[in-house]
Amino acid sequence: MLHERADQLQEVNWGALLVAIVGKELAEYASDIQTGIGPYEVSDFDELRLLGMAGSLAVQLRGLPEIEYAVLVRVSDSLFNIPSLALKPVLRILSEAGMVRLYESGRNITKIDPQVPYFENVYDTIGAYSASSSLTETEQAMVAIMAELQKKPENKDRLLSKLGMESSLLDRCLMIGNQSGLISNHRVRGQTVLTSPVYFADNNQGLADLIAKVGSSEFADVMEVIRLHQGWPLSMIISQQKVAGRPLTPVQIDLIQMLASENMLKPPTIEIGKQSEVFLFTPRPGAARLSPGKRDIYERAMALLAAVRKGQLLPFAHPIRKPAVLLQAFLRDGYLGANTEARAQYGKVAGTFNIGYFKETKPWWHQFWLRKTEENIEAVQVAIDLAQGEETKVDMRMDQEARALLQMDDKYVSSVLGSKGMKERKKIAPSAAAKEQWDQLTLRLV
Template sequence: MLSGRKLIELSYDVQAGLGRIDVPDFDRLRTMGMAATLAIHLRGLQEIDFEVLRKVSDHFFSIPSYALKEVCGILSEIGYIDLVRKGDRIISIIPNIPHFKDLYEGVGDYFTFSELNEHEQGTLLILSELQNKPENRDRLISTIGIDRPLLERCVNIGSTGNYFKEFRARGRSIIASPFYFSDNLDELADVTARVGADDIATVLEVIKSNQGWPLSLIQKRLELGGKKLTTEQMQLLVHLCAEGILKPPSIEFKNSKETFVFTPKPGGNRLDASNREIYERAMALVSCVRKGQLLADQFRIKMPVRILEVLRDQGYIGSNSEAVNQYRNLVFLRVGHLKHVTGDRYQFHLTPGEENRAALDLAINLLRTGELANLDVRQEARLALSKDERYIQSIISAAELKGRGQIALEGDSADQFEQLIFAYE
């Protein structure tokens, strides 16, 4: 049975996937997802006018007005927001979300798996199985203990929401989630049908515990962070990299080019455009300190996470003779710059900015836990929540105009427009 963080994290993904699509089979699940969505975007913000909240929630989070009051009531009961009322009307909200508490866990304490209907429970159980690997349809039925017609309905709904996708590979039906595996899903489904899901899950779990390990070192030692790999698992890892399923970054140093292995890149619903650059900078940060830890030219880094913590806390890393080679790629990515100290010794200084701070926090979390934390926060939405009503109205109007601009002319109107164009040739 799912509970706490897991329950709400999966509900968030379903809500993000379905957006404005109404699903009669779902009830409480959408409310759970909406509550989680709103909570993660409110942390750290000041008092918000309810009319602004209403429009931002509808535009960015697909939370309709009729559902927003219930969601705000839930967050108020949890203690995450205070409601400012005038009579029965909500005038504004005051976020009161703890900075050092897991938001998913906090919202998860309010809900229970047992209050969901069978379609909602089935959806979350399937999605939970697909977070770390694709899976054979028949094995899903056996593992979860779900009826075949119910699984069929859940998968059909999920295909519409793009959090489930089904493939036919080697005579088997393979189900995967584009939310957790964004690249080359067809090949991943084929690999699953060929080698089975268990080895894929094992390899990805080992990578998660050792994010940013150099591929050359893995191949040489047949191990990853002290965890031995079988020959088959090694071949699988290399194949996943070669086919672009893992898409490990390759970084050029002075005398070498190294590839660093990370878990799969999340899909677009979990990694929007504003967070993509943060993700890439975080991988580069991890790769550079892994280079110093595992492939140092002369002086080895003993605690890579501590190096990044120092960079976060004091804004620079102490000078050393390998800094130019080790951190030059971070200069190209505008993460920071190198400052000459003396001789061949340089310091790496972090370039101030919200994106770089976020990338550094993500890199530290990758080294500590292996998790891609806080990539579900849409910065554009948080900015809109901190502005007045005119700001969000301008965004909505621009989006509507863009939509209207895509409507194609038909029939006589198209012919008249074409003749008008010809007149000016």
């Protein structure tokens, strides 16, 4: 039934542009906005944030046993930025969506039983539920803005023209974004360039400067090429002027070199003889799509895929033909077959990231074995996703420390999080229109 309701589109018509972001996409952007705004109270975003809180909480609850409500209240407020007053409505959403079972005494929730499906995308389910929600114009505008900034940083004037919304509406969203840290505003080369730390974790000022130099369209094209071919060697891109047979323009080649040199892509390197080879990946996602505790796993995955790409594209002797298949075998079997290149190819992965170790089968021949820790297994799976050009999975948003706390008793959780009470919320002033409506209402009540 929920999935049938997802077909009911929520649309707002701005000038000539019809914006319709619904379902899974809407749920993901709502979660991004909730995470990005963090501890701020924004009266403009009541419905949107409830959806975002529901999606974010569902990700954290997946696979957990029953949780005491008192524990969930404290952890959600302190670590998930879900205020205690909002938690019950959020749990009602998850209950209606079939993702939690609530145990109640009268009107009080005493315990919850997480029932978040393992093999369904959380945001598909929340997106289906969202079809019954009614978002305000400001909420829909912020979703549309974030949908653009997720692809690339953007010139403010170009964004306004593309979305076709009133400038006052854009300015209201940007004011909220700037105050909360959801959106960064950069004045470079006579332009105002907007970025979102939610989607680009590193060097937003440098990214804005590049956008002002080459334009957002060139940047978006380059990001798409790299996303589909994560871990491609920089030297090969420069020498061949293409990636996997796709030609690149001189401007795009220059942009790739600038991205690599300005510490925006944070590419892993592998020593090949006396030279150091750089392998390119898209910019590391921000906290909304990659939790701080998962960053090390993501870096291990990039290093592993870089080593595999080295064997595929810059082999000493025998090239790897299908990187994703090789990584799947590594995960399944726990080792890679012996060859004479293993130590040179996977040495940094083993030494720096401790993903695996070597077994000599005969002189100069080594197998590469996976150290089967939870983190390493997850890193291999992420490397497979990257090799296949996929986005980071929902599980990369999990906060393992918070999930561990949810399984403790209230006394222990209180000792860890402190007894100072719930987090103090920062408030963003309401819009002029909302303030005027409130003033008129209070005058009528006098």
